[in-house]
Amino acid sequence: YLAKEQGNTYQLYTPSMNDKAYERLNTEQALCKALENDEFEVHYQPQVNIITGQITGMEALVRWKHPEKGLVYPGDFIQIAEETGLIIPIGEWVLRTACLQSKAWQDAGYPPVTVVVNLSARQFLQQNLVETITRILQETGMDPKWLELEITEGVIMKDVDYTVKVLQELAKMGIRIAIDDFGTGYSSLNYLKRFPINTLKIDRSFIQGVVSDIQDAAIVSTIIVLARNLNLKVVAEGVETEEQYLFLRGKQCYDMQGYWFSRPVPAEEFEGLLKRQPFSRVVTMAEVAATE
Ligand code: C2E
Ligand code: MG
Ligand code: MG
Ligand code: MG
Numbered sequence: 001y002l003a004k005e006q007g008n009t010y011q012l013y014t015p016s017m018n019d020k021a022y023e024r025l026n027t028e029q030a031l032c033k034a035l036e037n038d039e040f041e042v043h044y045q046p047q048v049n050i051i052t053g054q055i056t057g058m059e060a061l062v063r064w065k066h067p068e069k070g071l072v073y074p075g076d077f078i079q080i081a082e083e084t085g086l087i088i089p090i091g092e093w094v095l096r097t098a099c100l101q102s103k104a105w106q107d108a109g110y111p112p113v114t115v116v117v118n119l120s121a122r123q124f125l126q127q128n129l130v131e132t133i134t135r136i137l138q139e140t141g142m143d144p145k146w147l148e149l150e151i152t153e154g155v156i157m158k159d160v161d162y163t164v165k166v167l168q169e170l171a172k173m174g175i176r177i178a179i180d181d182f183g184t185g186y187s188s189l190n191y192l193k194r195f196p197i198n199t200l201k202i203d204r205s206f207i208q209g210v211v212s213d214i215q216d217a218a219i220v221s222t223i224i225v226l227a228r229n230l231n232l233k234v235v236a237e238g239v240e241t242e243e244q245y246l247f248l249r250g251k252q253c254y255d256m257q258g259y260w261f262s263r264p265v266p267a268e269e270f271e272g273l274l275k276r277q278p279f280s281r282v283v284t285m286a287e288v289a290a291t292e
Contacts, residue, residue: 027080030066035089039065042097043264046273047116047235047257050249053278057148057235059116059257060098061264062090082120091123092132099140099147101267106146110274116148118180121155125162130169137173148176148199153185156195164194171196178235183223192230200227204238207258211243224253 034040040062047057064072081087095117102115123129137144149170156163156179167177178199183206202223209216220236227234236248239258248256261281262273273279 024080027077028084028086031064031077031081031084031086031090034064034066035086035093039067040090040093041065041266042094042101043266044098044101044270045257045264046262046270046279047114047255048261048279048282049255050245050282051254053282054111055113055274055277055279056255057114057116057257058098058102058270059150059264060094060118062094078120082122085122087120087122088126091120092136094118095133096136096140099136099142102146103140103142105271105274110271111277112146113274114146114148114176115142116150116178118150119155121152121158124151124155124166125158129166130173133170133175134173144174145176148178150178150180150201152180153182153187156191157185157187160191160194163191167195167197181237183219192226192232197232199233199235201235201237201257202253204258207236207238207244207248208240210247211241217247220248220253221251224248224251228252 041064042060043063044058044060046055047059048054049056062074062078064077066072078087081090098115098117102113106112119129126132133147133149136142137147170177176198177196178201179197180201181203182200184203200223202220206216206220206223210220211217224234233255234253235255235257236244236253237257239245239248239256239260241260244258245256245260261279265273
């Protein structure tokens, strides 16, 4: 259908545009159906404190169990969900599912773990965000102090006054706030002072180069010190290798997330990780002290 006959001439469409628009519409319709048919699934990735070896957090990451394509990752649909507004019902579903799961594990006697949920720009700027979160916490019986919401610098800087207002309301409820992908966005250090933020997550792109690139090493070290001086928790994301882990440990960054510990896994598998604590991948500081 790329070329359409018009009399004697062929009208060429720009294939990329046409395909894209078509695919977009397709994805939008499929996402609507996916919501109806319950095709989404939440996977959880542990955040590990390397001093205790305990899991301190679980980041909820949405996946789409597509009937034909199999498991589809957020990179392939979150953008479209964001543009069409479908991120609102999808995000609500993720939040409710993660809170229910966490509550169930707490009730079953596992040590409590912070539930970390991503909020997109559209979700954050939604008028009734605070009401929605309040309702979900009530419905699920989740204690707000175990919930941490992740937003990016871009979201924060969209409307600074509004952001301050919403973050203060969330903080008053006892919810924690993390800045995701820290260091990659446009933002001013000023907001770290103005906003009630609890956690900085160092972006994976910096962690990746930490052992090979002196600039990445410098940036990561600086963010760690910045967080410490501002009394913020700092989490390194995308830790994949022992070398990266050792570098971060040496810089006194003790909270990490990444494939080195575990990929995001379905709930049943995450429960296995909860049972098998302390994390076997972690040499605890006590063990380090004993061998040094
Ligand atoms: P994010 O919030 O920065 O999440 C971390 C992403 O990095 C996840 O990708 C995770 O699987 C991946 N990751 C973690 N450790 C490693 C590692 O060691 N190496 C590598 N290469 N990757 C690692 P995922 O699950 O594909 O999600 C991508 C993005 O989609 C997320 O980035 C987040 O921005 C967005 N997202 C995911 N779930 C949701 C959701 O429920 N709501 C919203 N609004 N956004 C979501
Ligand atoms: Mg995140
Ligand atoms: Mg991130
Ligand atoms: Mg992100």
